[in-house]
Amino acid sequence: MENKLTFNIEADELELFIDEVNEYLQVIESSLLQLEEQASSPETLNLIFRAAHTIKALAGTVGHQRMADLTHAMESLFDAMRNNQLTPTQKIVDELFDVVDILKILRDEIINQQASDIDITAVLSRLHTLIDQNSHKASSPKSEVSSENTLTPEQISQIKKLQEDEQSVFNVEISTDAKTFAPAARLMQAAMALLDAGQIVRQRPTMEDLSAGKHNNRLEIILATKLEGKAVKELLADVADLSDFQVRPFKVEQPAEAPPPSPPATAPKNGNAPVSVNSTSKTVRISVERLDALINLVGELVTNRNRLKQVEEILRSQYGKDETVGELSESSTHMGRLIDQLQEEVMRARMLPISHLFDKLPRLVRDVARTSEKQVDLIIEGAATELDRSVIEVIGDPLIHLLRNAVDHGLETPEQRRSANKSETGTVKLTAAHVEGRVVITVQDDGKGIDPDRVRQSAVKRKLMTPERAAQLSDEEVIDLIFQPNLSTAEKLTEVSGRGVGMDVVRTNVERLGGSVFVESVLGQGTVFRVTLPLTLAIIETMLVELWNTVYAIPITGINDVLYLSDTKTDTISGMPAIRWRGAVLPLINLRQSFADPRLGDMPKTVGGKQAIVTVTWGKQRCGLIVDRIIGKQGIVVKSLNSIAGEVPGISGCTILGDGRVALIIDIPGLINAELRLRHVKEGLKNGHSL
């Protein structure tokens, strides 16, 4: 391909490289936000400078010249800012945000090994103009090198004394190429090398002059040393970037006045500066694949432990209180505990603070606020909340969607807010917290709220339901309609109620993760979305149940209770089976019917085991699932079913049990949705409504 790019990077280095670049881009982005809010401190400026500097080095190392050039310009700007030579105006900050976006595109060139169509010439020249306009160039007087070539009487007598002491005295002349990087430092390096070799009688330019950049790319030193001329040359040959050097035996010329020799630079002597003894936390980065491999291995262990337990039970039933069986049972229990701990540790290794995601959001909110002309304060709480990286990876898009909506549609314009007696700046609050083994993320705005009547009208207009049905629904139920796919395409709704764009996608995605999302809204006061997610997607606790002769696993997080069918009285309410449970009517779903497969033929009508009802909750919906038999609780490793069987309604995945059987994992939201929606349809038909 024509625009293919190659970089000096190995495939196995790419992930680390990109991770690191992203990390520093993130630092720049959040620091820019601080700059914008004038909340920056000198530390921020140092941080942002270092970040640009490091990206420059990274880009340069893999040979991405344009990326290095751009970060170099950026770094210069930050340097000018931290030296108070440049004030970060809004225009500059805006420009820098654009640069960050361009850097992301350039970064992607490395991933894709393909040139993008981005042209950085214009932005580079704008940055350079900014640097030139604003930073006072440090004047570098380079011409003040004394041309005096004479020695003081003291120097001459010193030389004589040194020669008597059997030292050789050399006149050393060194020059560097003006084009090398930091020529003064190379000259200094040469001077330091000579200083190590003996005594410097005179040095021009002096160390001070070199430090101040006063040199004409030349250095002249009179050196007294016990080394031979050849050895001195070897020392200088070790200094890089010298264009030429001469080492000649020193001949005394005319004694006269000359600048006094500079004292040799001394190394700083603060060796006993306080060093804090905090133990350096040793961390390593592990690739996700490796962690996943570990998870899978632990999963196999869990499976085998379960198998071992089964074998143990069989042995116990055969041999009773046999001593060996007892020992086996003891060691298998112990191993079980170890495996539990191992599993927990591995899971913990996969946990990341949600700040990995949250950190990206202030920028997003800023951009949305700008385009929609809103004023927003974004408050973030609980950014340190940890959850599995698999969850973090997939929750990003739904969350971004909610946040974007909160700003774009939830908040009013400053004028609207003023006339509603609210402060012109709206507040959007994003929180994360652990609640009962799950993560709860909320997105809350203090905007105009959702008007249930408007949603009703819209739902009727869209023919989602009859006016009668719409009137029957409570406000709460109506507001929940914003998650309906058909409603979400309603342009009108977006305009009038301000909600609905793609909310169905948000709910679908969150539920696919075994989570839930609900909305509460008070008209005129604001809206809050509450997303509940499992901590991890890899291993879940389940209740194993049997249906006919297939094992199903019901995620324990959705289960409330287990009842025996024989202990309850089944009524028929609205033509559907239901029981009274805890003072409420609980619709029943017979899983035998839900998962009846015509290919298997009819299931036997009679059930061998003791039929049970597992009551489950999903959001505000409760129902009871009728199963043939309860097997027991078990932690399982989730495996995807998609690659084998495609999407199966009501089933979210599968797992391999200890005895090698496959168990299907029940997708509670999917099941409830499918079953209860079906009932609404039937109900509607019975009542003579057209849909």
Place this chain on the structure above:
Amino acid sequence: MYKIMIVDDAQFMRVRLSKLLTGHGYEVVEAENGEQAVQTYRSIKPDAVLMDVTMPEKDGLEALAEIRGYDNQAKVVMLTALGQESMVLQAVQAGAKDYVVKPFDPDRVLRALQKALG
């Protein structure tokens, strides 16, 4: 086998350098900031140090000064980048044996190390 301490806050750079050095028969220890560098130097006493200038916690210049203060024979080669002329000067003045400009040429790094080690 010479033991070299690599100090850089960017892990990618450490990995790169580490690959290069171990590939040429050096043993490598890593530190990710100046503070760690000083502590690691004290506990491990490497034969030479390759150290970045710009780092969090404690920058390369401070770390260099502390390391040289602790061991005035310390052989430190600075890693630097364009735009840091004055820092390099300070580093050399503070006893850095050499410096290599990033993006670095592997041969230059190796040569600088060989020279520093003598």
